[in-house]
Amino acid sequence: MAPRESTRTPRAVLACGEIRTCLLPARQALDIRAAAQLLALRADGRTLTSERPGLYARSPDTLTGVDCPLPSANGARVRAVGTVAARAALTEGRVLQTSARFHLPATGPDQRRPWGEYLVRPGVVEPLGKLPHEAVAQGVLGGGRTGDLDAGLIAEGLLTRLLRHPLLDQRPPFRSRPTRLRWAALPAAPGEGPRLERFTLAEDELRTVRLRVPEDTPAAGLAALCEDLALHDWLLTTVVRMLDGVRLGTGAARDTGAVVRTLRPAVDHLLHLWMPRARVSPELAALWDPLEERPGFTRQWRTLVQRIRDQLTLHAIPAPHQEVDPVP
Incomplete structure (x- = not known):
């Protein structure tokens, strides 16, 4: 009926x-x-x-x-x-x-x-x-x-x-x-x-x-696509802010500790979450392509991840001992 x-x-x-x-x-x-x-x-x-x-x-x-x-x-x-x-x-x-x-x-x-x-x-x-x-x-x-x-x-x-x-x-x-x-x-x-x-x-x-x-096109499928875009945009935004303002390259012990404390949460909680299109329907997955071309979401993410890993590796290396003249 x-x-x-x-x-x-x-x-x-x-x-x-x-x-x-x-x-x-x-x-x-x-x-x-x-x-x-x-x-x-x-x-x-x-x-x-x-x-x-x-x-x-x-x-x-x-x-x-x-x-x-x-x-x-x-x-x-x-x-x-x-x-x-x-x-x-x-x-x-x-x-x-x-x-x-x-x-x-x-x-x-x-x-x-x-x-x-x-x-x-x-x-x-x-x-x-x-x-x-x-x-x-x-x-x-x-x-x-x-x-x-x-x-x-x-x-x-x-x-x-x-x-x-x-x-x-x-x-x-x-x-x-x-x-x-x-x-x-x-x-x-x-x-x-x-x-x-x-x-x-x-x-x-x-x-x-x-x-x-x-x-x-089902509205629920569109919502899933946009949730995926929102998730990955939030990840990019959050990691960019973690790096923004961190004092890099000074070599001071106190700055080394601050860099590690600031960047380690990205490794512990965020870097493994990057999986664009993982839960997007096949007929809508191609809508990610323009964002990968320009501005290049994944390209920017990989650059940020490499910067974080480089900084953590660099700050794990002990600073060379500096000679100082004795006080007379």
């Missing part, structure tokens, strides 16, 4: 989301069982765990009902109703991410439906009337206005909830800053494959990603 028209999932013309990435505030990385306990967001949902190619755990989706205007670059006030899907992931028991996502059809009804009809379509936000998808995509990436639909607030709320979990001792092994990645995916031209149109580093730890993807 065919589903009722009102409950059929409509074809999406825009998918959007936002991701928070941060260091887990715990002295020790969580093992896979503790990670599953941390991410047990729903009693009726199962936390997915994996040990290959590295320890990884992902929560079940949670849904937040929304009824508010959509952000729009041209000032249009389009009301939308539906649910935003959010989830959390933990990589190697050390890097925590929360993300929220939704997708929108080209048109919706003129009046709001009963809530039950939105709940059976998780992650779908339906406009009342026609969707100006290009203007909304620009509005989402630009941040919108107060009161507009904001996936970032939902991701932030989930992050705040997880950071208060009793499993966490609030003693991270080093200082770092969280990052935000905001993304929007528009339809590709007929016959074209997925394409990364723009990756931007903005102020206040914000990154924006604009994509073009074929029809019916």
Whole structure:
């Protein structure tokens, strides 16, 4: 029997989301069982765990009902109703991410439906009337206005909830800053494959990603791609900051100790996490290619890793004894 028209999932013309990435505030990385306990967001949902190619755990989706205007670059006030899907992931028991996502059809009804009809379509936000998808995509990436639909607030709320979990001792092994990645995916031209149109580093730890993807590309797959981009961008950003300001080459014992204390956490906790595309679907994996060509994520990472290892090796070599003239 065919589903009722009102409950059929409509074809999406825009998918959007936002991701928070941060260091887990715990002295020790969580093992896979503790990670599953941390991410047990729903009693009726199962936390997915994996040990290959590295320890990884992902929560079940949670849904937040929304009824508010959509952000729009041209000032249009389009009301939308539906649910935003959010989830959390933990990589190697050390890097925590929360993300929220939704997708929108080209048109919706003129009046709001009963809530039950939105709940059976998780992650779908339906406009009342026609969707100006290009203007909304620009509005989402630009941040919108107060009161507009904001996936970032939902991701932030989930992050705040997880950071208060009793499993966490609030003693991270080093200082770092969280990052935000905001993304929007528009339809590709007929016959074209997925394409990364723009990756931007903005102020206040914000990154924006604009994509073009074929029809019916799952929003969950797009979210996984963007979570992967966000994870590796956070790793690069964090290691760059570790190296920034370290006093290299002075040779003083006190400076040697400071360099080792600053750089060793990178070796202990971060360097083994670099695995781009490890959990990206094959049809979207090619979207990493532009970032490998320019600015060259992996090339920069390898350079940073080599600098860290060189510095730690250099500071492990005892300084040559310096002769001094006796005091008369």
